[in-house]
Amino acid sequence: MSTLQNVSRRKFLKGMGITGSALVLGAALPGWAPVWAQSNKASELNLFVAIDADGTVSIVCHRSEMGQGIRTGLPQVVADELMADWQKVKVVQGLADERYGSQNTDGSRSVRHFYQTMREMGASARTMLEQAAANRWQVPLSEVAAKDHQVWHKPSGKHAGFGELAADAAALPAPDISALSFKSKADFVYIGKDLPIVDMHDIITGQAQYGQDMRMDNMLYASIERSPVIGANIDSLDDAEARKVPGVVKVIRMPEQNIPVGFSSLPGVAVLASNTWAAMQGRKKLNISWQQSPHGEHDSAAFQQTLNKRVQEPGRVFRSVGDAYAGLANAVQTHEAQYSMPYLIHAPMEPPAATAVFNDGEVEIWSCTQNPQSIQNTVAQVLGIEKDKVTVHVTLLGGGFGRKSKADYSVEAAILAKASGQPVKVVWSREDEIRHGYYHAISAQYFQAGVDDSGRVSSWVQRTAFPSIGWTFNGTADEPSDGELSLGFGDLPFALDNLSCETQKAEGHLRIGWVRSVSNIHHGFAIGSFVDELAAKLEKPPRQMWHELLGPDRMVDPEPEGFKYSNYGDPKETFPIDTKRLKAVLDLAADKAGIEVPQKAGEAWGISVHRSFVSYVAIATKVKVEGKKVKVLEMHCAADCGTVVNPDRVKAQMEGAMIFGLSLALMGEISVKEGAVQQSNFHDYPLLRIQQCPPMQVHLIASDAPPGGVGEPGVPPVAASLANAIYRASGKRIRHLPINKHLQV
Amino acid sequence: MIPFKLNDKNVEVDVQPDMPLLWVLRDLMGLTGTKYGCGMAQCGACTVHLDGTAVRSCTLPVSAVQGKSVTTIEGLSDDGDHPLQIAWAEHKVPQCGYCQCGQIMSAAALLSSNPKPDDTAIDNAMQGNICRCGTYPRIKAAIKSVAAKKVGGAV
Ligand code: FES
Ligand code: FES
Numbered sequence: 001m002s003t004l005q006n007v008s009r010r011k012f013l014k015g016m017g018i019t020g021s022a023l024v025l026g027a028a029l030p031g032w033a034p035v036w037a038q039s040n041k042a043s044e045l046n047l048f049v050a051i052d053a054d055g056t057v058s059i060v061c062h063r064s065e066m067g068q069g070i071r072t073g074l075p076q077v078v079a080d081e082l083m084a085d086w087q088k089v090k091v092v093q094g095l096a097d098e099r100y101g102s103q104n105t106d107g108s109r110s111v112r113h114f115y116q117t118m119r120e121m122g123a124s125a126r127t128m129l130e131q132a133a134a135n136r137w138q139v140p141l142s143e144v145a146a147k148d149h150q151v152w153h154k155p156s157g158k159h160a161g162f163g164e165l166a167a168d169a170a171a172l173p174a175p176d177i178s179a180l181s182f183k184s185k186a187d188f189v190y191i192g193k194d195l196p197i198v199d200m201h202d203i204i205t206g207q208a209q210y211g212q213d214m215r216m217d218n219m220l221y222a223s224i225e226r227s228p229v230i231g232a233n234i235d236s237l238d239d240a241e242a243r244k245v246p247g248v249v250k251v252i253r254m255p256e257q258n259i260p261v262g263f264s265s266l267p268g269v270a271v272l273a274s275n276t277w278a279a280m281q282g283r284k285k286l287n288i289s290w291q292q293s294p295h296g297e298h299d300s301a302a303f304q305q306t307l308n309k310r311v312q313e314p315g316r317v318f319r320s321v322g323d324a325y326a327g328l329a330n331a332v333q334t335h336e337a338q339y340s341m342p343y344l345i346h347a348p349m350e351p352p353a354a355t356a357v358f359n360d361g362e363v364e365i366w367s368c369t370q371n372p373q374s375i376q377n378t379v380a381q382v383l384g385i386e387k388d389k390v391t392v393h394v395t396l397l398g399g400g401f402g403r404k405s406k407a408d409y410s411v412e413a414a415i416l417a418k419a420s421g422q423p424v425k426v427v428w429s430r431e432d433e434i435r436h437g438y439y440h441a442i443s444a445q446y447f448q449a450g451v452d453d454s455g456r457v458s459s460w461v462q463r464t465a466f467p468s469i470g471w472t473f474n475g476t477a478d479e480p481s482d483g484e485l486s487l488g489f490g491d492l493p494f495a496l497d498n499l500s501c502e503t504q505k506a507e508g509h510l511r512i513g514w515v516r517s518v519s520n521i522h523h524g525f526a527i528g529s530f531v532d533e534l535a536a537k538l539e540k541p542p543r544q545m546w547h548e549l550l551g552p553d554r555m556v557d558p559e560p561e562g563f564k565y566s567n568y569g570d571p572k573e574t575f576p577i578d579t580k581r582l583k584a585v586l587d588l589a590a591d592k593a594g595i596e597v598p599q600k601a602g603e604a605w606g607i608s609v610h611r612s613f614v615s616y617v618a619i620a621t622k623v624k625v626e627g628k629k630v631k632v633l634e635m636h637c638a639a640d641c642g643t644v645v646n647p648d649r650v651k652a653q654m655e656g657a658m659i660f661g662l663s664l665a666l667m668g669e670i671s672v673k674e675g676a677v678q679q680s681n682f683h684d685y686p687l688l689r690i691q692q693c694p695p696m697q698v699h700l701i702a703s704d705a706p707p708g709g710v711g712e713p714g715v716p717p718v719a720a721s722l723a724n725a726i727y728r729a730s731g732k733r734i735r736h737l738p739i740n741k742h743l744q745v
Numbered sequence: 746m747i748p749f750k751l752n753d754k755n756v757e758v759d760v761q762p763d764m765p766l767l768w769v770l771r772d773l774m775g776l777t778g779t780k781y782g783c784g785m786a787q788c789g790a791c792t793v794h795l796d797g798t799a800v801r802s803c804t805l806p807v808s809a810v811q812g813k814s815v816t817t818i819e820g821l822s823d824d825g826d827h828p829l830q831i832a833w834a835e836h837k838v839p840q841c842g843y844c845q846c847g848q849i850m851s852a853a854a855l856l857s858s859n860p861k862p863d864d865t866a867i868d869n870a871m872q873g874n875i876c877r878c879g880t881y882p883r884i885k886a887a888i889k890s891v892a893a894k895k896v897g898g899a900v
Contacts, residue, residue, distance in 0.1 A: 067841030067878045196837055203842030204833045205825040206778015206818035210843060213777035221772065246761060275772035276781075277764045349782055349790060349843040349877045398780070398843025399877050430783045648837055652880070656840055659879030682787035682875060691868035693881040 023051040023125065023166040048121045049078060051129075055149060055163030057084045062094035063114070064105040064370045065199065066348075066400035067656070068711045069649035072197045073111055074118050077645055080190040081122025081183060084162065085149035091198050096372030096392035105370040106405045106514065107568065108613035108709025111645055115707045123180040131175075132168035133160055185704070194648035199396065211368025211395045212427065214355040219423040220249055222416050223279035225286050226268035226436050229675035230510060231259045231293035233267045241285035242271055247278025251286075252419050254412065255382075260475035261511060263378045263407040266436060270416055276427050293675060298509035300343060300442060300672040307444035307506055308340055311463040315502035316479070319490050319563035327459025327498030331450025335537050338447075339526040341719075341737045343670035344440035345679075346515050347687060350398020351428040356413035358421070362389040363414050368397040370405040378407040379414045390414075401660075402514040406438055431680045438513020439670055441466035441506070445526035449534055452497075457534060457549060459498040464489050464523065471508025478507050480519070486566040488523035488612055488716055491558055493577050495551025501563065510672065516660060517712040520612040521719070525665070525737065528608030528720025532727065542607055542724065543590050546583075553580040568613050574706055575614040581640050582609055584701060585618040588638035592699050593620035599729075602626055603633065606725030608717040613709025615641040616701075619658065621721040622694075625730035629744040632662060632722065635696040637714060642705035651698040654714040658696055661718020663688040666745040669738050692745065749810045751776075752820025762808035767791045769807045770817060778818035778846045782875070789874030792847040793817050799854035801873070818846035821853060828894065829853055832887040840878035848874050852888050861892045 050058040059075040075091050078084075094100055102113070126146045133151035134141045137158060144153050152159045185192075202208040227233065239251040250272040257267050269286055273279035328334055354367035354375075363383065369375055372392040380387040397404055409426055416424040428436075443466035450459035468484060470477035480503050482490070490501050515521070535545035555576035558565040567575060586609040590596070595605035602625050609618035622634040637654045644650050667686045671678045679685040723734045726743070734742050748757045751774070758769055765784075770776045770793070779802055782790030786801040793802045794816040821827050825834075829852050839845045848871070855862055855870035862870065867888055876884070 065841075067839075069840075194837070196834065197839070199842065200834050200837075200839065201825055203839045203845055204830045204849060205822075206776075206846045208842055209777070210780075212781060213771075215772075215775060215777070275764075275768055277761075277768040277772070280784075347877055349788070349841065349875065350780070351782075397841060399841045401877075427781075430785075430788075652837065652840055652883075655882060656879035659881065660877075681785055682783050683785070687875050687877055688879070688881075689875060690871045690881045690884065693879075696882055 023128065023170045024049070049082070049125050051125065051162055051166040053163050053166055055088055055161050056090055057082065057088055057162065058090045058092050060092050060094045062100035062103050063110040064103070064394050064397055064400065066105065066370065066397035066404070068110070068653055069197050069646055070105070070110045071199060072195055073645045073649060074114060075198070076190040076195050077115060077118040078122040080188055081119045082126045083146040083148065086190060086195065088149055093394050096376045098373055103371065103373050104405060105400070106402055108712040109568070111707045112570070112614070112709055115643070115645070119182055120177055120180060123182055124175055124177070127175045127180060128169040128172050129162055129165045131172055132165045136160070136168060191645055192647065195646060197649070208396050210350050210398045211353040211366065212350055212398065214353070214366045214395065214425055216355065216357070216423040219355070219425055220272040220274070220420060221276045221279045222270045222272045222424050222426045223276070223283045223429065224254065224268045224270045224412060224426065224432070225283050225288060226266040226432070227290050228435070229290065229293045229296045230261065231295050232290040233257070234269070235289040235291045237269055238287035239269065241287070242282040245278060245282040245285060247273045247275055248282035249273055250420055252416060254415065260471070260473055262473050263374060263411065264382065265408055265412045265415060270412070272416065272420055272424060279427070280429065295509045296675040298672050298675045303509070304340055304342065304442060304444070307442065307465045308338060310504040311338060311444045311446035311465050313504070315463050315504040317500055317502050318482070318485060319501035319558050319561045320499065321496060321561050322498035324459050324461045324498040324500035328448055328450040328461065331459055332453050333451040334448060335534055336446070336448040337530055337533055337735060338444065339529060339735045340444045341442070341522045341525060342668070343442045343510065343672065344515055344521070344664055344668045345434050345437045345670050345685065346401040346403035347433065347685060348397070348399030348401055348403055351430055351433040352404060352409040353425060353427050354410040354413040355423060355425040356410070356417035357423045358414070358417040361385055362391070363417065364391045365410055365414060366393045366395055367410040368395050368404055369407070369410060370397065370400045371407065374405065375407045375410040378411050382411055383414060383418060401516040403437060406513060430682070434679050434681065434685055435677045438472065438511045440515035440521060441512050441519070443522040445522065447526065447530045449530070451538065458496060460494065460496050461500045461502070462489070462492065463502040463504055465504035465506045466519065466522065467506045467508040467512050469512050469514060472511045472513065475508070479503050479505050482564045483566050484519045487519035488527070488610060489519065490563045491556070491565055491577055491611070492527065493556045493579055493582060493611065494549040499561070509675065517612055517715040520610065520712070520716040521664065524608065524610040524716025525719040525723070528610065528717055529723050529735065532606065532720070532724040533733065536727070541596060543586065543595065546586050546609060550579045550583055568709065570614055575708070577611060581616045582611055585609055585616045585638040585640050588699055588701065589618035589620045589636050592638065592697065593622065593636040595620055602729055604725050604728035606721045606723065606728055608720035608724060610713070610716040612713045612716050615639065615708035615710065615713040617654070617713045617717055619717040619721040621718070621725045623722065623725040623729050625726055625732070625743070630726055630739065632692065632694040634694050637696065637698045638701065639698065639714065640701035640703055641710050641713070642703050642708040644700060645707070647700055650700060650710050653710045654698040655696055657712070657714025658718055659688050659693060661715045662692070662722065665719035665722050665737055666739045747807055747811050749812060750814040752816055758807060760807060763806045766793070766802040766805045766807050766810055766815065770802060776817050776819050780843055780846060782844070789851055790844050790847040792850040792874065794850060794854055797854065797857060799851045818850060821850065827853065828891045829856070829887065832891045836883045836887040836890065838880050838883040838887050840880055844874060844876045848876065848884055852884070856888070856891060862888070
């Protein structure tokens with residue numbers, strides 16, 4: 001139902017950085033109804049589009065920008081339906097506000113979940129401007145049409161700019177969504193085009209503002225020493241030396257925390273100073289002894305062995321077809337393999353940072369966050385104030401990869417601002433980021449496949465074990481959740497007569513979180529590697545092996561087979577598991593790379609394909625193995641992400657995903673001894689550097705399917721394509737990542 | 746007081762002499778285009794020019810720039826019109842952008858000492874700059890496009 005409200009917009013719009021707007025369009029999600037900002041009840045409005053009398057179109061981006069280009073992508077959809085001139089579009093970053101719907105920018109779903117809403121928003125505003133023009137000229141609506149930031153009367157050629165019409169349009173009732181007309185694909189001028197990102201100039205001139213860049217009058221800089229082992233609070237503290245460091249102003253103990261810690265701050269001691277360096281220097285002088293923690297014994301190497309053993313034993317069956325064990329018993333040939341991957345950390349280039357000001361029971365926060373509403377909720381809870389007393393501004397993010405969905409560092413800033421009575425910026429160092437993260441789970445998988453007398457792989461047992469993200473929030477989960485099993489494991493898309501998907505126990509000892517593509521990382525590696533092992537064993541070309549396993553074109557539905565498949569939160573009718581699309585990307589990558597073309601000795605292609613976040617990606621990787629040294633020579637990515645808004649940004653995400661995948665496969669390892677993370681910076685948690693980066697190409701499949709995920713789906717097939725290439729080049733099968741444990745990279 | 750030249754202006758700072766230049770620039774001078782990424786000369790996010798040479802400001806005590814000339818991204822060009830900045834925009838290099846000021850500063854120092862670097866020279870000059878988002882192929886292409894123009898005398 002559309003609503004007309006009577007209003008002064010000034011205060012509300014000022015808060016959004018918009019002044020003097022006439023036409024303002026908002027939406028209440030989900031199933032939004034447009035409303036006009038005509039009332040002084042600004043709080044009832046959830047603003048998405050505003051048009052100034054001078055014709056400036058302000059479009060709110062309610063999702064966080066972390067390099068995926070969303071501050072360009074969503075507005076470009078609105079602008080297209082609105083028939084606006086992109087040069088007159090201003091992008092405004094939305095504050096935390098639940099009326100925007102989810103602002104949690106993870107799960108590769110910004111375009112997937114908001115493409116249609118943005119089109120409706122643009123089409124509504126356009127319709128209202130057209131109606132205003134028709135009324136002004138006393139002509140039928142059917143005779144006017146918007147184009148190039150103006151509304152035109154077709155028969156007479158009369159025209160009026162958006163800015164001239166905005167005030168009149170603002171007085172009209174909002175149109176019924178079901179009556180809106182949308183542009184056809186052929187008429188798109190921005191959707192599907194490579195628009196440069198709106199923040200380009202600011203970025204390349206150093207003007208872009210990230211969370212780490214916040215500065216305020218009277219602001220203190222905080223550096224926090226946190227407990228090295230989760231679950232340990234402070235036993236004793238001597239801060240006398242720290243307080244003597246020039247520039248140090250205050251030392252504040254963070255609140256105690258017990259497991260589960262969730263999004264809360266960790267126990268620790270904050271040193272507040274007049275600049276970052278002084279805070280860091282003061283922190284080094286703290287003398288803290290920590291209490292014992294039940295997790296102080298955790299040793300990742302020993303735990304890895306435990307998991308490797310567990311997956312070799314039958315586990316809890318969560319999806320089953322036929323009788324896999326009978327199938328294996330009757331098989332003419334079987335093959336088994338066990339894979340593992342260590343803990344990983346996000347390492348966004350910008351470590352977490354947040355600034356807070358506390359005044360009169362209200363707190364205002366600036367954070368490089370993927371999830372401003374989560375900050376609002378957690379801070380309100382921790383400080384014991386109402387949610388509407390917490391204002392959260394979203395800065396640009398210097399990378400996120402899932403780390404910045406967590407509210408912990410922003411909670412720290414809020415606590416310290418309240419305790420100190422001054423604005424406080426909490427600056428995480430690189431060491432903090434690596435040692436106090438939310439880790440990608442350490443994991444193990446096991447596979448056994450059986451070939452029947454027709455030579456077909458028809459029976460398959462697979463098991464996975466890894467500590468669950470759930471543990472971070474409840475402290476009790478000791479095996480993966482259905483949601484995590486849905487990430488590239490329980491949704492195995494192979495045509496098998498007999499299948500048993502199983503899970504094994506794995507306890508939590510660190511904060512476990514989601515890292516770009518989450519459990520798909522280890523599942524994609526293990527499954528993609530095992531398919532290649534089967535191909536080698538059965539002496540079939542990898543492409544053929546994949547085709548045989550994927551089977552006929554069909555929609556795979558794990559549900560009748562006993563598994564509650566979450567499908568990335570989307571309906572399976574709209575976003576089915578489509579084996580035809582998997583095979584299409586596989587073939588495209590294989591053809592573009594020329595994986596079957598004979599290579600020089602010591603050089604070879606490897607390939608893998610994976611569906612995640614309802615998109616389909618195949619990666620082909622070529623390596624050269626010389627003695628103990630491997631070099632990645634070239635990569636091709638084929639991706640089907642459905643409808644694409646900004647192809648260049650999709651390609652950039654795929655390039656980034658290939659590099660992210662190479663980093664983790666070649667060198668990624670977080671190890672833990674006596675409960676504490678061993679790594680601390682880029683010298684011992686290395687990331688891919690330019691001289692290790694091969695030339696790469698991305699090939700997008702043109703599709704009219706609804707938009708799929710883009711940020712994450714490129715990652716899962718990378719590690720397997722690389723390990724498979726190494727095997728083909730050298731005969732060496734690497735089942736336990738990272739690769740630098742086996743070869744020089 | 747430590748005097749030095751910053752983006753062609755004479756400045757003086759009154760700080761602990763061992764404070765790294767990075768924090769002087771960011772926290773005291775408000776020049777936040779120079780980024781913190783690691784604090785131990787591992788990532789290149791903090792790269793500035795010291796008398797024209799690329800240096801990591803996170804490990805450079807401010808006392809070491811006394812009497813010298815420091816250029817940050819804010820002083821590289823008047824309005825983002827350095828040939829590399831133009832090439833960066835043309836090749837749509839940045840993703841999150843956080844590393845890019847450091848990347849551009851490293852590349853600018855490279856081109857001023859070697860106007861036509863080959864792949865190896867680019868790798869050598871740029872290997873200290875990490876981009877977690879993964880923009881290396883475009884960084885390379887952007888540098889090469891500027892180098893190609895230089896040879897033609899267009900720049
Ligand atoms: S911050 Fe100086 S090299 Fe990383
Ligand atoms: S663009 Fe994000 S780290 Fe380089």
